Amino acid sequence: MKILLICNYKPGVGGISGQVELLQKHLHKEGHTADIFTTKGSAFWRMGLLSRLRKEAKPYNVLHIHCCSGWGFLPAVVGVMVARRLKKQCVLTYHGGGGEKFFDKHPKLVHHFLTRTNANIVLSGFLAGVFEKHSIPAVTIPNILDLNDNLFRQRDALNPKYICTRAHEPLYNIPCILKAFQIVQSARPDATLTLVGDGSEHENLVQMSEELGLQNVTFTGRVDNKDIFSYLDKADILLSSPRVDNMPVSLLEAMNAGLLVISSNVGGVPYMIKNGNTGLLFESDNPAELSNKMLWALDNQNIALTIIRQAHRKVDDYRWENIKDSLYQIYGILS
16 A cells, blocks of 8 residues: 655654654565655645645555644645545544634535545544534544553652653743742752643743752754653653643653643543543643642652553553554554
């Protein structure tokens, strides 16, 4: 089978691009041809996108589009148009927690393109509900996680070593974490916080950290996705505070590495994490509640360590071996 993966691809950054890289790798391992076509580029470059994709897509059996909201919907537009023109099988995976707002704002655009695919894939029950609301068919297949049992570190105790691996963009609401850390540090002066990543809010976050008088805060800057686990291994608790989200792989990576995950209770996150069982959830943009969870984990070590073990077992659901049959059925591949 020859599959062309279409998305706003950028190597080594995780997110949608990371998932596309993983999918390509596993398809190659099983003897299929899988190549990536990126729709990312300058406005001038994008002027010839349709003709360029139409030419490149001709040898492939399946066009598998990966898209999200805003400009991230561009792969859906050009991918569906080319697939229909060439009469190719068209599969679309919708990523991102902003789907509900985007669908409500652009219902005709979304319905026009997403009802012209052969199959739509969503990553969580959250987005499945959004698709159902707009009468668009979809099947739920979660993200792939490359599990490596050697990356798991059994912690005998949790230290106040916190980490966040989300991009420094408004969507991910890093200021909530900084405010919560200020509260935690007043009770635990030995607490540390590592912020892995970069983005449009990076300089503002550095300035905010200084204004709050925070100590022991490390800004790493951009880190290649393959190096994330080396940072996770040095921490004990992962923090994530987005206002909207779908199925963040960063939480699964932390669960795989043996960290306790504390996340805002938004979008598809509660479909991944059961509060008090496989992680801790707090209401979005509530630094006081987040700080309470951060300190609770230190004061209730036995329960927190049990949660970590249960979360680590849960990530098995995201192995390629447990996902591929559902995907192959959509592709028309007999596994």
